[in-house]
Amino acid sequence: MTTNLNPQKIFIGVSWPYASGKIHIGHLAGQYIACDVFARYHRLKGNSVLMVSGSDSHGTPILFKAEEEKITPEELVAKSHRDILDTYKNLGLIYENYTSTTTKNHEEVVQNVFLVLKERGYIYEDSSKQYFDPKVERFLPDRYVRGTCPKCGNENARGDECPECGTFLDVEDLINPRSTLSDAIPVLKETKHFYLDLKKLEPELEEWIDGSSGNWRKWVREYTKGWIKEGLKSRAVTRDMEFGVPVPVEGWEGKVVYVWIEAVVGYLSAAIEWAENIGKPSKWEDFWKDPSCKHYYFIAGGNTQFHTIIWPAELMGYSEKYDSDELWEKYKLPGETRREKLDLPYDVPSNRMLLFNGKKMSKGENHMITADEMYEKYGTDLTRFFFTRFAPENHDREFSWEDLVTTNNNELVANIGNFINRTLTFTYTKFDKKVPDGNWDESVKTEIDNAFEEVAQYIEQVKLTKSLERILELGAFANKYFNDRAPWVGVKEDEQGAKDTLFNSIQLVNALRLLLRPFTPLACKELGGLLNVKGEFNANDVLIENGVIEKNIDTWAHQPIEAGRVIQEPELLWEKIE
């Protein structure tokens, strides 16, 4: 436990959950637990962490859902936001700032970014024809138009894709189109939009991807390169709608900035809001304008290209502001003082899909298990442990309740939990509740030090499943050590030998506690109590209590328990289920 004199700055952006309901376990497996484990580790390591996210609170589906539930969109969004916060709290998911896209600050930053990109010529105006539902008087997103597939004749094809034959469609090609909102026949209407000129940024983008993607997950890199290979197309960045961030251009009333400009800018606006919240309005620049600050984006599946292509493109285009006296004066961000470029992503450790009965989870089709259900059944630690242990880091993974039970019983309980329990019980009953006076076994010491180092490496590479596997290895080592040394024999025949064994076992128990802090925080805290650990600095607890961490203290190392310390009566940290 030493002051970290040279803390690494870590910015973590976590994809924004859509505020149309509760989050499900796919979200947990995808990013919300991984980011928290990663952030907790870095805080414990004494690094400077800024992790932000928020509720994505705009868009057509929210309008429709609100209508369905007969409440206002604002009410739906507020309720969803509260639900999400509850879930986070239950699962111990903590952010430096978790906000929402409904804030004035967000609107201001989005409009600022939009206008700079427009001034630099990366956003241009064009018009297109889009289906309009005359009955409900709304333009229709492609997915809200159904009709007959021109390829296979399926009468229920969606405007974007035919679910029957799998073809991606242009909405205008549908035969006999109808609106899913009213069943009315939609009409094609001319509408003007702004487009993001990705083509223009493509060379710069490609160079950046070639240079930076070496440490990305293979599938993320290949997927991204695939998009570039296909050629980037301009995309409309505005929508005909009233619910969202208004397009800040005269004559564009009734249109809003479309999500994949809007939501990703949240990473910046939430950082700015955080700086404001802690009373240091320029502090966000430490994380956004320091090239040594590493930017990680925890996202999942289909969001990948927004973070490896579109968001970097926006940042590149936006950073041209700093080359122009005029733009710099005209478009200052809140609290902005430094005329330096914004940092680009360092890594995008995107996960693949968690499947349930062979299909991915979906809010729309109600094919899901909510995060709340998981929490209510199995609690914080097991939920966190399981979805780290079996995160779909490199390929899709099937979720099953059996795996969850097996993992709990064989790994959390039988490996780690049982070792802790047998050690504490032995100490409590055979050594008068005191840590016996024993000598360090070098092999144990080495094993512990190696574990700290290797687990740290895995986490820093965002190989979280491996990091947990490594901790389980230490648990297996500990059980074997205990078994080989057979202190239950020694306690009668070789008392000092038994004392040595238990002294070292206690150290292993404490090592496991320290290593597991990012993964199973509740049990670690409880175990700290059993071991009578007092006054230990835990940056994550400080963040929960004070909302900010003032000191960078490196606590990622073994902290020995001294002989003679009295321990509490052992209690089970985790129990077998079913």
Add this chain to the structure above:
RNA sequence: CGCGGGGUAGAGCAGUGGCAGCUCGUCAGGCUCAUAACCUGGAGGUCGUCGGUUCGAAUCCGACCCCCGCAACCA
């Protein structure tokens, strides 16, 4: 030929040219401090298919088959 991921023991997965591994399950044994736990040993695989390169291929090359994801504000 749209883009991408995958196919290895009953299950879930590591393994990028050199004796096919890990966890769980299963079988046998040991131990008894511990949550029926822990420890040791065994059985179980023509590495999707076919062809090629090589002294040597799960791994490199070619063809094919199967599963999955991706243009929607679905993580």
